[in-house]
Amino acid sequence: MDLSPRYSRAIAAIDELLMKLRLEWTFVGSIARAAWLGGVVEGGSIDVVALMKPEQKNQVAMMASNRGFHVDREEIDQSEELDLVPLHFDDVRVHVLVASNALYAKMIGAARTVNGLRVAAPEDLALLLMLSEDAAGVRELMSKPEFDRKRYNEILISIGLGGRVIPTLSEAKGRDPLGDGDSSPSDAARNDTR
Numbered sequence: 670m671d672l673s674p675r676y677s678r679a680i681a682a683i684d685e686l687l688m689k690l691r692l693e694w695t696f697v698g699s700i701a702r703a704a705w706l707g708g709v710v711e712g713g714s715i716d717v718v719a720l721m722k723p724e725q726k727n728q729v730a731m732m733a734s735n736r737g738f739h740v741d742r743e744e745i746d747q748s749e750e751l752d753l754v755p756l757h758f759d760d761v762r763v764h765v766l767v768a769s770n771a772l773y774a775k776m777i778g779a780a781r782t783v784n785g786l787r788v789a790a791p792e793d794l795a796l797l798l799m800l801s802e803d804a805a806g807v808r809e810l811m812s813k814p815e816f817d818r819k820r821y822n823e824i825l826i827s828i829g830l831g832g833r834v835i836p837t838l839s840e841a842k843g844r845d846p847l848g849d850g851d852s853s854p855s856d857a858a859r860n861d862t863r
Contacts, residue, residue, distance in 0.1 A: 695788060
């Protein structure tokens with residue numbers, strides 16, 4: 670994982686902010702993807718899921734504005750129904766998503782430290798990548814020894830996506846578990862012991 674200096678500063682700032690607020694959180698999106706799969710982060714937003722009550726959103730925004738973040742009140746007001754606190758650190762956009770349901774709360778609880786950052790577990794990141802149609806990222810995560818196929822399938826079933834459950838190696842022969850046209854089970858069915 671390689672972070673540009675401005676992203677390193679923004680990550681350190683959001684880390685410090687959320688620690689001061691005594692919130693639990695995890696990085697998702699491009700930061701989690703780069704932590705697990707490698708790559709350079711030098712563009713796009715920093716996405717964080719934080720466990721908080723909706724009324725704490727204003728506290729996050731107020732404290733952020735006192736710690737070097739640019740907080741646009743109009744953006745805050747426009748994002749009221751989205752359970753999102755939009756911030757900027759230097760020229761890096763930061764989205765703090767309010768963990769408003771059990772799925773997000775479990776995601777934060779299952780987060781792991783990779784490259785010094787608390788990021789979504791590979792199974793949770795795979796779900797997010799699947800929803801954003803990044804089949805290559807899902808396959809690569811599934812090939813990692815840390816990937817827990819059973820937990821991933823349980824998540825899919827719990828949110829009504831049982832049809833996307835990843836079969837075991839014996840079940841995967843000739844099937845396309847990701848539904849994207851690549852039926853080779855070598856990557857998708859690797860680490861079939863879970």
